[in-house]
Amino acid sequence: MSVETLKPTGSDPLNFFWFIPTSGDGPYLGTDDFYRAPDHAYLREIATAVDRLGFGGVLIPTGANCEDSWITATALATATERLKFLVAIRPGTATPAFYARLASAVDRVSNGRLLINIVVGGAPKELAGDGIFLPHDARYDHAEEFFEVFETIAKGGTATLDGKYIKAEGAKLNFPFVQKPRPPLYFGGSSDAAIEFSAGRTDKYLTWGEPPAQVAEKIATVRAAAAAKGREVTFGIRLHFIVRETDEEAFAAADKLISRLSDETIAAAQEKFRNESDSVGQHRMAALHGGRRDNLYVAPNLWAGVGLVRGGAGTALVGSPETIAARLREYQALGIDTVIGSGYPHLEEAYKVAELLFPVLGLGRRSGEVISGDFGTGAGLGARPRRIAGLAAAV
Ligand SMILES: Cc1cc2nc3c(=O)[nH]c(=O)nc-3n(C[C@H](O)[C@H](O)[C@H](O)COP(=O)(O)O)c2cc1C
Numbered sequence: 001m002s003v004e005t006l007k008p009t010g011s012d013p014l015n016f017f018w019f020i021p022t023s024g025d026g027p028y029l030g031t032d033d034f035y036r037a038p039d040h041a042y043l044r045e046i047a048t049a050v051d052r053l054g055f056g057g058v059l060i061p062t063g064a065n066c067e068d069s070w071i072t073a074t075a076l077a078t079a080t081e082r083l084k085f086l087v088a089i090r091p092g093t094a095t096p097a098f099y100a101r102l103a104s105a106v107d108r109v110s111n112g113r114l115l116i117n118i119v120v121g122g123a124p125k126e127l128a129g130d131g132i133f134l135p136h137d138a139r140y141d142h143a144e145e146f147f148e149v150f151e152t153i154a155k156g157g158t159a160t161l162d163g164k165y166i167k168a169e170g171a172k173l174n175f176p177f178v179q180k181p182r183p184p185l186y187f188g189g190s191s192d193a194a195i196e197f198s199a200g201r202t203d204k205y206l207t208w209g210e211p212p213a214q215v216a217e218k219i220a221t222v223r224a225a226a227a228a229k230g231r232e233v234t235f236g237i238r239l240h241f242i243v244r245e246t247d248e249e250a251f252a253a254a255d256k257l258i259s260r261l262s263d264e265t266i267a268a269a270q271e272k273f274r275n276e277s278d279s280v281g282q283h284r285m286a287a288l289h290g291g292r293r294d295n296l297y298v299a300p301n302l303w304a305g306v307g308l309v310r311g312g313a314g315t316a317l318v319g320s321p322e323t324i325a326a327r328l329r330e331y332q333a334l335g336i337d338t339v340i341g342s343g344y345p346h347l348e349e350a351y352k353v354a355e356l357l358f359p360v361l362g363l364g365r366r367s368g369e370v371i372s373g374d375f376g377t378g379a380g381l382g383a384r385p386r387r388i389a390g391l392a393a394a395v
Contacts, residue, residue, distance in 0.1 A: 013362055017057040018050045018350050019342035022067040027345050030261035030309040038067050046347050047076040053354035054364035057084030059340045064126050070102055077110035086115040086186055091142055092132035096149035097171040104177045112178035117186045122279025136278045140193040147201050154182035190281035199225035208285055209239035209315035211299035212330050219335045236338030237331055240306050240316035243357050247319045254318045257344060258305045269309040285314040301327050325360040
């Protein structure tokens, strides 16, 4: 069976990642109906599927409501071949030397497939459970000291720091990373302190799926802050996807996803985000819909329904493959090179994205020669990629 990577449609292909739902999954947001637990067998099903379908990597979230991200990444690395693992470091939860050992072990187990996502956390009550009591901006000052040590030892040096937050003496990493000089550092955070930190320390800045005009502004701000430090940062976006063969079917699927969601559940979730989160990024997401379900399209095909109950990434691109590809090309034209997608449930929606959207984007893998049978005529290769005439010119 031959495995062939499809050629891009003309512009640079996007890096397209998927999401591992370590806090649970299901087809109806905000309800327990058909709930799927995030047990290892299910998460492995998703990871092996997206590895085979040609996704470039997966984001594994971190937090008290998630199965542990480092253990999950390690387990899934042994079940997959090509997939990269974007795993979060929350600097307050352990020392830089400990995190460096953890990360280099995962880099070795996965043979160089680790990517690091730096997230300081945005829910003080949750952070207190981990013994982190720093106010918002101090968490970034802490992260700055953390990465001073982490960078030095990741690259083979010895670190000693008597900082305000971090103390280390003769820290060293004896089992080096496979990737040199170290795995790429991704980052998520929207506050001024976050952008300053990202500009100075990280390789790729990630934004949740805000409308293109807001993303353009953010990119310009991060680029300018990085340039002021003599650095360059690349950009990625985190979005849900509801792709169907036609726009109408996709809009109906979006409606269905929140069809069992009660107004009380929405109100309770929004109140929790207001009261328990000090994350600027979270507040920007919530402001898009204001907790109202009657005006959820906040930009063409950008639907804020997920954010009615889900913290963090709250918007989905909704439409046919051609429509969504055109919307993604708009983000790409702003400077986005990486998309981290998801959809409910994550297994089935990964197939929808790979089968419907990837061919239009010039991504994905063919599953091999078509064998004569119920789903193949044996006359040649099966489903050919659909192309949008003039797509590259529209970028
Ligand atoms: C793509 C992306 C992924 C994120 N993943 C996590 C995560 O796994 N755990 C977490 O606590 N915060 C995550 N965050 C949120 C923030 O990084 C961080 O915790 C905090 O909310 C940032 O606050 P700020 O926007 O005020 O700087 C993520 C953000 C983005 C953009």
